[in-house]
Amino acid sequence: MRVPLLDLSEQYRVLAEPIRRELDDILRTQSFILGPKVEEFERALAEYCGAKHAIGVSSGTDALLAILMALGIGLGDAVVTTAYTFFATGGCIARVGATPIFVDIDPATFNISPATIADFLANHCQRNAQNELVDSVGRIVRAIIPVHLFGLCCEMDAINELAQHSQLTVIEDAAQAIGAEYPTKKGGARQAGTMSAVGCFSFYPSKNLGAAGDAGMIVCDDNELARHLRSFRQHGMEPRYFHHVIGGNFRIDAMQAVILKVKLPYLNGWSAARRAVADIYREEFTRRGLTNRVTLPAEPYRERGLTNHHIYHQYVIRTPQRDALQTHLAQRGIGSAIYYPLGLHEQKCFAQLGYRAGDLPETERAARETLALPIYPELTRAMQAEVVGAIAAFFADNG
Numbered sequence: 001m002r003v004p005l006l007d008l009s010e011q012y013r014v015l016a017e018p019i020r021r022e023l024d025d026i027l028r029t030q031s032f033i034l035g036p037k038v039e040e041f042e043r044a045l046a047e048y049c050g051a052k053h054a055i056g057v058s059s060g061t062d063a064l065l066a067i068l069m070a071l072g073i074g075l076g077d078a079v080v081t082t083a084y085t086f087f088a089t090g091g092c093i094a095r096v097g098a099t100p101i102f103v104d105i106d107p108a109t110f111n112i113s114p115a116t117i118a119d120f121l122a123n124h125c126q127r128n129a130q131n132e133l134v135d136s137v138g139r140i141v142r143a144i145i146p147v148h149l150f151g152l153c154c155e156m157d158a159i160n161e162l163a164q165h166s167q168l169t170v171i172e173d174a175a176q177a178i179g180a181e182y183p184t185k186k187g188g189a190r191q192a193g194t195m196s197a198v199g200c201f202s203f204y205p206s207k208n209l210g211a212a213g214d215a216g217m218i219v220c221d222d223n224e225l226a227r228h229l230r231s232f233r234q235h236g237m238e239p240r241y242f243h244h245v246i247g248g249n250f251r252i253d254a255m256q257a258v259i260l261k262v263k264l265p266y267l268n269g270w271s272a273a274r275r276a277v278a279d280i281y282r283e284e285f286t287r288r289g290l291t292n293r294v295t296l297p298a299e300p301y302r303e304r305g306l307t308n309h310h311i312y313h314q315y316v317i318r319t320p321q322r323d324a325l326q327t328h329l330a331q332r333g334i335g336s337a338i339y340y341p342l343g344l345h346e347q348k349c350f351a352q353l354g355y356r357a358g359d360l361p362e363t364e365r366a367a368r369e370t371l372a373l374p375i376y377p378e379l380t381r382a383m384q385a386e387v388v389g390a391i392a393a394f395f396a397d398n399g
């Protein structure tokens with residue numbers, strides 16, 4: 001039995017009619033850019049995640065870029081983030097002229113480790129005359145970008161505390177974590193993207209809430225920042241052809257907004273279905289005695305009374321025999337993927353930052369050992385049995 005890493009066709013089959021009706025409406029009225037349909041989706045998304053403002057943008061990448069621009073982060077600034085993430089997180093920091101400072105991850109969750117952030121702030125920074133935090137070469141540390149990787153929230157209480165103490169802005173890259181919850185000490189359950197100054201989502205087709213192309217969203221509670229972001233989304237234009245700041249074209253397409261609006265009510269059901277798939281994987285790996293061969297995903301918030309304690313954008317296992325296992329699975333028609341084969345600190349385009357192999361040991365080990373297995377709401381129990389059976393066969397031959 002072939003088991004693809006991801007199959008979106010069944011989801012579309014179920015929703016084809018309402019999606020086509022909405023698209024027809026747009027084609028009939030020819031209102032493609034912003035307008036009431038986009039605003040409707042922005043309101044629905046803001047309500048879904050418990051944010052005051054939602055600003056639709058052209059992609060998750062452009063969301064990060066617009067946020068950094070709107071916060072005035074640029075040349076001479078530094079932003080602390082993880083190297084174990086999709087390129088956009090670090091790429092956008094560099095694109096505005098700032099320097100990404102990569103710190104290591106927690107090996108259990110693959111998320112940025114608050115302890116390594118604390119170590120950087122305490123041992124590699126000092127205060128300048130203006131009481132700003134500067135790094136060893138004089139760059140002003142402005143922000144932290146935690147990434148809620150694979151659908152699991154970072155330890156936001158600890159990260160927010162560190163940021164507050166050092167007066168840094170926290171920007172949540174929630175591209176992979178829409179709907180994921182975190183048990184905050186103060187306010188109880190809060191959703192990814194809404195636990196700090198500003199957050200962003202990606203609706204890339206393979207994300208849990210996927211568009212038919214590129215789209216993204218920024219969420220925040222601050223009125224002034226929201227206004228600023230809306231301006232940056234349209235070339236800093238207000239009113240038309242009067243430009244206050246240099247923004248960009250970061251608008252979401254109305255076509256994408258209506259598709260996403262149709263899908264949004266299903267998102268919680270899909271997240272629950274993904275968790276059910278994860279539970280079956282755990283059952284199957286345990287039943288076959290494989291839990292000493294592969295490390296299964298951690299679920300640190302499982303018993304904390306949350307619904308979406310994990311939304312399993314990816315189901316990522318780890319084993320030192322990762323590459324051989326992936327080849328074995330491919331030979332049996334089972335899809336898998338490596339997120340990510342290289343930490344950002346080791347990417348060629350960041351060579352000038354001067355990181356060396358060994359600088360972020362947990363990031364580097366994860367890059368060698370992780371493998372994402374098929375996970376999506378429509379994945380059948382039989383397909384999962386096939387995946388775990390194939391992994392069992394691999395370890396029987398390579399024990």
Ligand SMILES: *Cc1c(COP(=O)(O)O)cnc(C)c1O
Pocket residue numbers: 059060061062085086088089147173175176201202203204214215216
């Ligand atoms: C997908 C993703 C992005 C970028 O989103 P796009 O919509 O593809 O531009 C940014 N950060 C992370 C962690 C992502 O997974």
